[in-house]
Amino acid sequence: MKKFEQKFIELNQLVQKNNRIILTSHVYTDGDAMGCLISLYDYLKSIDKDVEIIIPGEVPPKYAFLHIDQIINHTTNFEAEYKISNAQLIIIVDVSSLKRLNGLYSAVKESKAKKVCIDHHPFEGDWIDLDIVDTDRVATGEMVFQFFKINNILINPLMAKALYTSILSDSGSFRFQRTDAFTFNMAAALVEAGADPAELYGHLYENSTQHQLQAWGEILKNVQSRDKLSWLIVPNRLFAEYHISKEEIDGIIDILRKIKDAQVVLVFIEKSEDEIIVGLRSKNGFDVGEFARKFGGGGHKHAAGFQQNQALKDVINITVAEIEKNIS
Ligand SMILES: [Mn+2]
Known part of the structure; x- marks a missing residue:
């Protein structure tokens, strides 16, 4: 995996040369982003850098096992x-689109700091000084791992846990496309360095409540399928009806993948009237990332999302028809 060796060496030189370092990522921080942020933070602290993690939006409490309370400032x-x-120096990880820095976008763009971007999504950013982008990787955490390896940086138990969280999250526990020998070799190295697979799987995938599961059951009754497409509609009223928050239906899209014939699966979430979030996953060659970008969203070939400000039924009709037209 020598592809980006020079760039990772260059990044380490930037790290050595600069003292005040900010780490950031996209809004709605996920496991991949969190794992990159925490492992980089821990390394930079260990070499006495003045480093801070600043992310747009809330810090998801789900990642408490990575010591986020002590590490991330509010x-x-x-x-x-x-x-x-x-x-x-500002290091941006897993962002996909710089717009997803949300409220921090202007401050980051206007800062005089050197800006580095590490990502596994197709990425464009003309004001980034160093971009390290590998769309063949299942998680950005795999690239941060390469950064440590290439520069002979020791991975301690917290860094191992964090990076394992990255790959476990974005690979859907080693099941999704682009999970490959590199991912498994890395997982083995992280387990040797102190990551516990069962413990981390529990934190990420076995943390629901009974109530949440019952609500998912009700919501999943609405699943619809046509040929190679399956989709789930979550009208806003259901959140009140089943006493469930929007965060608590995170991951429900992965249940739809279980449908044998479904090659593309979608979830339409009505956040509020005329504010619809569409999540997409692809199990075959259909590029949902490219599709989402046509609607102002982002993502990669197999997982993407976008938002539309139209009535729920219009968004469903347009999206389903458009995918059916393009899917082979
Ligand atoms: Mn990612």
Whole structure:
């Protein structure tokens, strides 16, 4: 895996040269992003850098096992913007589209800091000084792992746990496309370095409540299929009806993948009236990332999403018809 060796060496030189470093990622922080942030943070702290993680939006409590309470500051917007503008180096991980920096976008763009982007999504950013993008990788965590390996950086137990969280999340526990020998070799190295597979699987996939499972059961009754497509509609009223939050239906799209004939699966979530989130997954060659980008969203070939400001039924009709037209 020598593909980006030079770039990872260059990144380490930037790290050595600069002291005030900010780590950031996309809004709705997921396991991959969190694993990259925590492992990089722990390394940079160990070499006495003045490093901070600043992310847009809430810090998901689900990742408490990675010591996020001690590591991630809940800074005010003003403080965050000051720290970003005053940084010497900003490392952005797993962002897919820089717009997903949300409220931090302008501060990051305008900062005089050197900016580095590490990602496994197709990525465009003309104001990034160093981009390290490998769309063949299942998780950005695999690239952060390469950064450590190439620069002979020791991976301690917390870093191992964090990076294992990255690959376990984005590979759907080693099941999704692009999970390959590199992913499994890396997993083995991380287990040797202190990551416990059963413990981490539990944190990510065995953390529901009975109530949540019952609500999923009700919601899943609405699944619909036509030929190679299956989709689930989650109208806004269901959140009140089943006393469930939007975060609590995260991951329901992966249940749809179980349908044998489904090659593309979708979930339509009505966040509020005329505010619809569409999640897409592909099991064959259909590129949902490219599809989502046509609607102003982002993602990669097998997992993507976008948002539309139209009535729920219109979004469903347009999206389903458009995919049916393009799927082979
Ligand atoms: Mn990712």
